[in-house]
Amino acid sequence: MEPQLLMGNEACVEGAIVAGITFYAGYPITPSNEIGEIMSRRLPRLGRTFIQMEDEIASMAAVIGASIAGAKAMTATSGPGFSLMQENIGFAAMAEVPCVVVNVMRGGPSTGLPTLPSQGDVQQARWGTHGDHPIIVLTPSSVREAFDLTIKAVNFSEQYRTPVIMLMDEVIGHLREKVVLPQPESIDIINRARPTCPPEWYRPFEDNKSGVPLMAAFGDGYRYHITGLTHDEMGFPTTKPCEVDAAINRLFKKIRQGFDEIMLCETFLTDDATCVIVAYGSVARTAKSVVLQLRTAGKKAGLLKLQTLWPFPRRAIEGLPQSVKELYVPEMNMGQIYREVLRVNQGRRTVRKISKVDGELITPQEMVQVVA
Amino acid sequence: MAYRNINVYQYLRHEKKFPLIWCAGCGNGIVLGSIIRALHTLGLPKDQVVMVSGIGCSGRTSTYVDVNTLHTTHGRALAFATGVKLARPELTVLVVMGDGDALAIGGNHFIHAARRNIDMTAFVYNNNIYGMTGGQMSPTTPQGKIATTAPFGNIEQSFDVMRLAEAAGATFAARGTVFDTDRLDELVELAIRKNGFSVLEILSPCPTIYGRHNKLGSAVDMLRHLDEDTVSLDEAENIADAIKSGKIPTGVFVDIDRPEFCESYAALVKKAQGK
């Protein structure tokens, strides 16, 4: 493919289209607007569906409805809209409906800083909806990654029948870079496993080896019930402790079993490092230039870049070499991943956070001052 | 009335989900009967029908019907249904909601689904109360009536579902009661048949909660009230006369034609593709 200048939000749309997204519902909000706008141009031309809903609650609901009817569906939003989507994200987790939610993070809380970056929604992406539930959250740090990880997000959602959140910070959403996109034919696309058995044998929420039940689309001849209530294998509401326990535990089991595959990270110069910066999103870019600066100055610095935030990639932290004595966690929030690093570190290494919440990306100078 | 003798059991998940959750005397089962008879009369294959419901007593309707059923979050049934319908426009989509579900928490989706004119049928079971949560006042609780959150009488004006639906752009709006089931069967059929967003409000008694708080008597008494307090538009000269009589008018209030959303979208796709 030819090189092109693309914005993170544009690359996200391109990735979604390649991944086979056939349905988009959304509501305007800065700084994610380009995603909806480009979808409204691109999807009709491809014979796919775009709809602007009356709010983010409805957008999330429509996405779930479309997915249940067999579409690959997604939405995009930012902080306040993400808050509104939370109840239905929980529905998607409980009813195991594949869908992708892109949240281009801006400063918060509340209306906050609509046009300025933040990474303040990291814990909300994990725990925003009520109740115990697993979730997959990915975060890109370049325009190319916005493309690649959107495809991953759609694939994971289909493979694990789960909502997948893609957190982009505003810097990445609005960053333009030169990218060469791969040929669509070279990209692996995953589609949800559908039942092939006779309809009367179909048990829509039955456990299997993968923990992911086969999913029939409405209209395909498998008439069944979907509910946000805790349900049995047939999809009907249940309050029997043994059935409730099995249902909730299976939700966790399916993600736990895929942990190695879901956990996406990159290391840079960590092999002999004594200190490692653990970063994600646009801040990982600052961190990489800081690592290079520190190396020039003779300090053995390395970078662990997280592309998956949830389930938290603890094995990547645990797998860092023995030489690493210090971990630094720079974030455009008050330390939301820092606390996770602390948790899995179990006191083995020194962990320090670098927080910045003024609506500006952390600069290399600011980071060097702390790490050097 | 031959059609009333159909075997409703073939439309029910009778081996899986019965008995019903609803109280004795509740009108919800009567509405369910009407919907099933309409499906049968219209000859709609069960695989091609989707029933989407919200939360509350009415929301449980979907559990019992042997079609594609989706029990959603409170107030959001129409928004979920919009996704289903757009993804597969060939399916017949029925949306079952209560008065609080459709008009309070789901009010925004209600007016926008009507404005969009997407082909689906919105059934609003109106029992004037939040039954499942124990009897709190709803947007259709009449002024002066008692609810657990209006112990001194409701001071708020209630919604007129028909006028709301018409103003928002619904192409079909009708009101029926669970007392006059013959007429209700007809209205359900008309509403499903309509190509566009149709609203069918069904007045239905809640003797256990609403009737008890407001001393309206037994379930049978409440059914009798439904008969006495309503007047058919066919009998009244016009809507204004019906309202002047102090009774609640029933029948078809709106039946107009407007471009349907899925069809408009299909045309937009052709335009975008330069066909």
Place this chain on the structure above:
Amino acid sequence: MAQQYEIRLAGLGGQGIILAGIILAEAAGIYDGKFVAQTQAYGAAARGGFSRSDVVISDEEIHYPKAQMLDLLLAMSQDAYDDNLKHLKPNGILIVDATYVSQVADTQVYAIPFSRIARERFGRENVANIIALGSLSQLTSHVSEQALEQAVMKRVPKAHREMNRQAFEAGKGAARAALRLSVRPGGDEDI
């Protein structure tokens, strides 16, 4: 560390600052084949609020994507000038729209009345950004003139291509004149 060339375009919402940044990035990245990162910041007001666009150009992969020490600053409004001058490197290139930037400290500056030229030559101020890009093509060697012109032609609407080509030319001419005159602050009368 890679040698990066950092450009900031700053002005008001409605002046086409962001579009100019995109064109500049496309010229450097796609037509000149370099690494490029373009970012932007803007206020809530679509017209009249602050607007700025950073373009970082490099021969190597760019990590930190924002401009920090500017090699070139184009200021299209007085506020943009006042706010951003402190980020300009000591030997950095300063270009201002003399139509709106009148209070300029006594340093080397190319003061060209982009908006006035746009108004007088084209009857509309909104091509001032393209005129500015034309000038920029003459004042820095880090983006080639051909690349910039190609990028302009690709990004502007078909119906307005000819006008934008002329605007780009007008900008080039104005910059050459400015170079000859080595214009000092406030000296836009000579053009």
